[in-house]
Every structure is written in structure tokens, then in C-alpha cells.
Amino acid sequence: MSMPAIKAEATAVAVTTTPPAAAAPVVTMTPKQPPRAEKYAKVAKETAVRVVPPLVVVALLMLFWELVCRRTGSTLPPPSKVFKDTKELILDPFFDNGGIDKGLFWHLSASLQRVAYGYSIAAIVGIALGTLVGQSVWAMRGLDPLFQVLRTIPPLAWLPLSLAAFRDGQPSAIFVIFITSVWPIIINTAVGIRNIPQDYRNVAAVVQLNPLEFFSKIMIPAAAPYIFTGLRIGIGLSWLAIVAAEMLIGGVGIGFFIWDAWNSSHISEIILALFYVGIIGFVLDRVIAGLGKIVTRGTSAS
Amino acid sequence: MQAYLKLDHIDKTFTRGNATTEVLKDINLTIAKGEYVSIIGHSGCGKSTLLNIVAGLTDCTQGCVLLENREVNSPGPDRAVVFQNHSLLPWLTVYENVKLGVDKVFASSKSRAEREAWVMHNLNLVQMANAKDKRPSEISGGMKQRVGIARALAMEPKVLLLDEPFGALDALTRAHLQDSVMALHQKLGNTILMITHDVDEAVLLSDRIVMMTNGPSARIGEVLEVPLARPRKRLELATNPGYLKCRQRVLEFLYERHRFVEAA
Ligand SMILES: Nc1ncnc2c1ncn2[C@@H]1O[C@H](COP(=O)(O)OP(=O)(O)O)[C@@H](O)[C@H]1O
Ligand SMILES: [Mg+2]
Numbered sequence: 001m002s003m004p005a006i007k008a009e010a011t012a013v014a015v016t017t018t019p020p021a022a023a024a025p026v027v028t029m030t031p032k033q034p035p036r037a038e039k040y041a042k043v044a045k046e047t048a049v050r051v052v053p054p055l056v057v058v059a060l061l062m063l064f065w066e067l068v069c070r071r072t073g074s075t076l077p078p079p080s081k082v083f084k085d086t087k088e089l090i091l092d093p094f095f096d097n098g099g100i101d102k103g104l105f106w107h108l109s110a111s112l113q114r115v116a117y118g119y120s121i122a123a124i125v126g127i128a129l130g131t132l133v134g135q136s137v138w139a140m141r142g143l144d145p146l147f148q149v150l151r152t153i154p155p156l157a158w159l160p161l162s163l164a165a166f167r168d169g170q171p172s173a174i175f176v177i178f179i180t181s182v183w184p185i186i187i188n189t190a191v192g193i194r195n196i197p198q199d200y201r202n203v204a205a206v207v208q209l210n211p212l213e214f215f216s217k218i219m220i221p222a223a224a225p226y227i228f229t230g231l232r233i234g235i236g237l238s239w240l241a242i243v244a245a246e247m248l249i250g251g252v253g254i255g256f257f258i259w260d261a262w263n264s265s266h267i268s269e270i271i272l273a274l275f276y277v278g279i280i281g282f283v284l285d286r287v288i289a290g291l292g293k294i295v296t297r298g299t300s301a302s
Numbered sequence: 303m304q305a306y307l308k309l310d311h312i313d314k315t316f317t318r319g320n321a322t323t324e325v326l327k328d329i330n331l332t333i334a335k336g337e338y339v340s341i342i343g344h345s346g347c348g349k350s351t352l353l354n355i356v357a358g359l360t361d362c363t364q365g366c367v368l369l370e371n372r373e374v375n376s377p378g379p380d381r382a383v384v385f386q387n388h389s390l391l392p393w394l395t396v397y398e399n400v401k402l403g404v405d406k407v408f409a410s411s412k413s414r415a416e417r418e419a420w421v422m423h424n425l426n427l428v429q430m431a432n433a434k435d436k437r438p439s440e441i442s443g444g445m446k447q448r449v450g451i452a453r454a455l456a457m458e459p460k461v462l463l464l465d466e467p468f469g470a471l472d473a474l475t476r477a478h479l480q481d482s483v484m485a486l487h488q489k490l491g492n493t494i495l496m497i498t499h500d501v502d503e504a505v506l507l508s509d510r511i512v513m514m515t516n517g518p519s520a521r522i523g524e525v526l527e528v529p530l531a532r533p534r535k536r537l538e539l540a541t542n543p544g545y546l547k548c549r550q551r552v553l554e555f556l557y558e559r560h561r562f563v564e565a566a
Contacts, residue, residue, distance in 0.1 A: 203385075205359060207407075207457070208379060221391070
């Protein structure tokens with residue numbers, strides 16, 4: 001190797017570090033490895049710090065709710081009554097008596113399935129259209145105003161139209177999910193593509209990547225943080241929309257379960273369903289956020 | 303002199319709306335194979351624009367770039383660029399960054415194993431083999447620039463284009479990298495076109511220094527031969543009369559005849 005200066009430095013560094021290196025074992029031996037129990041205690045403490053405050057808040061709210069709704073003549077049941085009324089639903093989410101008389105698991109899984117279909121289509125179409133709009137000035141000029149108008153239409157306003165088009169509840173609900181969640185995905189993807197640094201484009205040009213390679217090797221990873229922001233907003237909106245859409249289309253699904261419970265005045269069941277809807281919405285959001293974190297590892301820092 | 307890379311009557315005018323700025327005016331330059339040529343000039347005179355034209359990343363308004371007597375007007379690995387701000391792709395490791403170009407350029411001429419060995423060979427050249435699995439965010443600025451150099455070298459370019467490659471580095475790292483580039487040039491005999499705004503760097507590294515006048519309509523004001531024997535040693539040159547004379551010439555050009563006038 002003909003790099004004298006660097007070599008010289010390398011040896012110099014080696015020389016200076018030798019003595020401490022020889023002494024190193026002694027140094028590393030002295031502080032004992034923290035015992036396992038201690039490590040667990042630390043983890044437990046960190047978890048407690050995060051988990052205890054919300055638990056306390058929830059407990060206080062429950063108490064407040066219990067006190068307020070316990071009075072006779074209260075329109076809403078207190079938590080104790082909710083639990084008593086819905087015990088069977090909680091304990092056996094898997095029963096299936098045919099029709100829509102099913103356990104909560106089946107309702108939730110039907111809703112999740114619709115969301116999965118609608119949202120997957122929205123993700124694919126959204127990323128593709130977003131890429132087009134972000135990449136091409138003319139596509140942006142043509143499509144952007146359209147998107148800006150369409151995205152303000154409330155999800156449920158699409159439902160009658162899609163029922164008219166598909167003549168069936170299932171595809172209509174999926175369409176509503178799609179049309180609700182596709183806009184943030186398109187818009188965020190487009191912003192991400194537009195923000196790809198010129199440097200990366202130059203690198204791709206020098207290396208002569210073809211359009212397909214450019215898309216998969218530069219565009220998608222460079223825009224990934226933006227795309228995942230869109231995907232995350234999208235999943236939240238889908239979950240918001242599905243409950244409302246199912247109330248109208250009927251059949252198996254958590255939305256219609258709530259509507260049905262309201263019609264038969266099972267207020268406790270509504271409350272239980274809301275609890276599940278909230279938890280699942282939260283989990284969906286976390287899943288997409290976690291996925292985004294894994295995929296964009298290293299992308300944001302430059 | 304046998305022309306290897308030739309810039310032939312290049313003009314460049316930027317048009318934005320109905321405002322036009324003539325940045326480069328009638329640039330003529332001939333570079334021989336294996337030559338190390340630096341372009342020096344004040345900030346904003348159009349050095350990067352000129353390099354981008356050679357790289358094919360920007361189209362020139364008039365004139366043409368000839369490489370081995372053939373016109374080149376689109377980017378390609380035969381004119382690999384080392385960018386000022388490294389431009390490594392942050393989601394790829396050091397190894398993958400270099401491999402991106404290698405896989406494209408040698409897709410048919412080298413086997414998979416050969417390509418992998420070639421990537422490692424080039425990382426070794428810039429002494430970055432140890433960091434091959436690191437991501438750009440985990441290595442220092444100087445190391446990033448080394449990887450950028452490896453990425454460019456690995457494409458076996460006919461001409462290596464360097465746009466202020468050491469501009470963003472601290473003085474010690476910069477000296478270090480200058481020595482590395484000098485050694486690589488010595489060893490591999492690349493034809494190099496480098497942009498710089500550092501007079502010492504230009505004199506130390508180049509066979510010829512191209513001095514540009516201030517823009518707009520920047521021209522080549524003067525071309526200076528640097529008649530110093532290679533290999534050059536930084537410390538010995540500090541007192542070498544030939545070195546000092548060259549340095550003086552460039553300084554005079556930049557700071558007396560073509561003083562930088564702050565755009566009003
Ligand atoms: N895309 C562009 N559109 C309009 N003007 C540009 C563009 N790129 C560069 N310029 C102008 O050209 C001049 C030269 O820029 P540049 O080549 O980057 O200078 P240098 O690299 O010598 O500092 C500057 O005045 C800059 O404003
Ligand atoms: Mg520049």
C-alpha cells in the first residue's frame with residue numbers, strides 16, 4: 001500500500017495505545033458485572049415509570065365514572081355494571097350462533113379484514129400515485145388540485161355512491177376504507193419524492209440506474225420516512241371510517257355490533273365495543289409506526 | 303499533447319423564467335491522460351456548473367465535452383464524481399454504497415464473487431475495509447469522503463471528477479485525504495479533474511491549475527503548470543521555491559487581478 005502518511009499515523013496510534021491496552025484487563029476486572037437481579041430491577045423500574053401514571057389516571061377516571069353513574073336514574077351504566085353485563089362477551093369472544101350473533105372476536109376480525117383489504121389497496125395505489133405526482137411536474141399540476149378537493153370529502157359521503165356502484169356491502173366498505181386512507185399516503189409520498197436530495201439523483205445518474213432500479217433503490221428508501229407518515233395517518237383514518245361504514249352496511253363487524261347494541265339498548269355492550277375499538281386502533285398505529293422504524297432505520301440520519 | 307478529455311467552447315446560460323444568467327463563457331480546456339488538473343476560482347464563479355457539465359449532469363448551452371474524441375452529454379460511470387458533501391446513501395452500508403455502482407458497471411463483465419472482491423479491493427485502497435458494515439451516519443466526515451472516493455474509483459472511470467472533495471473537512475483530515483488522493487493518483491494513474499478553492503491544495507496536488515475569472519460569464523483566466531516532481535511531500539514543499547512561486551502566482555491571480563467582489 002502506498003500511503004505513507006496514513007500508515008505512519010496508524011502505527012503512531014498503535015504505539016500510543018499499547019501501554020494502556022496492556023493494563024486494560026486489570027481495569028476491566030475491577031468493576032463487577034452488575035448482578036442479573038439488579039438489571040431486572042432497573043428494567044422493571046423503567047417500565048413502572050411508564051405504566052404506573054396512566055394506570056393511576058385510568059383508575060381515577062373509573063372511580064369518577066362509577067360515582068357519577070351510580071345514582072339511580074343515570075342514563076349510562078357505571079363501570080361495575082358494564083362489567084357485569086358484558087362478562088359473557090368478555091370471557092367468550094369466540095361463540096358463533098349464526099347470523100350476526102357472534103362473539104366479539106368475529107366482529108373485530110371481520111372489521112380488521114375489511115380494513116386490511118382497503119388499506120392494502122390504498123397503500124399500493126397511494127405510493128404509486130404519490131411517486132408519479134412527486135416525480136412529474138405535469139402529473140402534479142394535473143392531479144394535485146383534484147386530490148386536494150377529493151380528500152376533503154368525508155368518508156361516509158362516499159358510501160351511498162359505492163353502494164350504488166358495487167351493489168354490495170362488503171366491497172363498498174372496502175372502497176370507503178380505500179378512499180379514506182389513500183389521500184394522506186399519496187400526499188406524503190409525493191412530498192417525500194419531491195424532497196429527495198439532488199445529490200441522490202446525481203449518484204443514480206452517474207451509476208446509470210434504470211427507472212425501475214431508481215424507484216426501488218433510491219426513491220422508496222429516500223422517501224420511506226414520509227411514506228410511513230402517510231401510512232400511519234392512513235391506518236388511523238381507515239379505522240375511524242370502518243366503524244361508521246359498518247353501522248350503515250350491517251352484517252358482521254364491530255361497527256354494526258355497536259349499532260345493533262344501541263338498537264337493543266345494550267349500553268354496556270357499546271361501551272365494551274368502544275374499549276376494543278380504541279385498543280385495536282392504538283395497536284394498528286403502533287404496528288405501522290414500528291414497521292416504519294424498522295424500515296427507515298438509518299435513513300433519517302445522514 | 304494528446305487530448306484525452308476536451309472541453310470545447312463551452313457556454314452555459316441559466317434561464318429562470320425570463321431572467322437569464324450567463325455563467326460560463328467560452329471555456330476551452332484540454333486534459334491529457336493521467337493528468338491531474340485543478341480548477342480554482344472564487345465561490346459562485348461556476349466551477350460546480352463546469353464540473354457538472356463534464357459529468358453530464360447539466361447540459362451546456364453551447365459547445366461540447368469530448369472524451370477520447372467522442373462527445374459525451376449524459377452522465378455515466380466513465381466520469382465518476384466525488385461530491386462535496388459525500389452523497390452516500392444513508393440507508394446503505396459503506397460496502398453497499400460502493401457495490402451499488404460496481405454491480406451496475408460490471409454487471410456482465412465480472413462475476414458476483416469478482417464484484418464483491420472488487421468492492422473490497424477499492425475499500426482497501428481508501429483504508430475503509432474495516433468499516434464496511436457501518437452506515438454513513440456512523441462514520442466521520444473524512445471517512446465518508448473516503449468511501450465516496452472508493453465508490454467513484456470502483457467504477458473504473460476514465461476521468462475522476464472531484465467537486466471540492468475536502469471542502470467540508472477540518473484541516474488535519476483534509477491533509478490526510480489529500481495525501482491519500484495523491485498516493486492513489488500515483489498508483490493508479492487516473493485522469494483527475496478537481497475543483498477547489500484552496501490554493502495550497504491546488505498546488506500540492508495538480509499538474510496544472512486552471513484559474514477562473516469571477517462570474518457572471520466566467521472564463522478561464524490563466525492556466526498554470528506546476529513543474530514539481532512527484533511523489534510530492536507536503537513538508538518538503540513548504541520551503542521549495544518552485545512551490546512557493548506557483549502558490550504566489552495563484553494568489554496574485556485570485557486576490558489581485560480577480561478580487562472577489564461581493565454581489566451587491
Ligand atoms: N440551476 C441553476 N439555475 C440558475 N442559476 C444557477 C443554477 N446553478 C447555478 N447557478 C448559478 O451559477 C453560478 C455558479 O454556480 P456554481 O457553479 O455552483 O459556482 P461555484 O461552484 O464556483 O461556487 C452561481 O451564480 C449560481 O447562482
Ligand atoms: Mg461549487
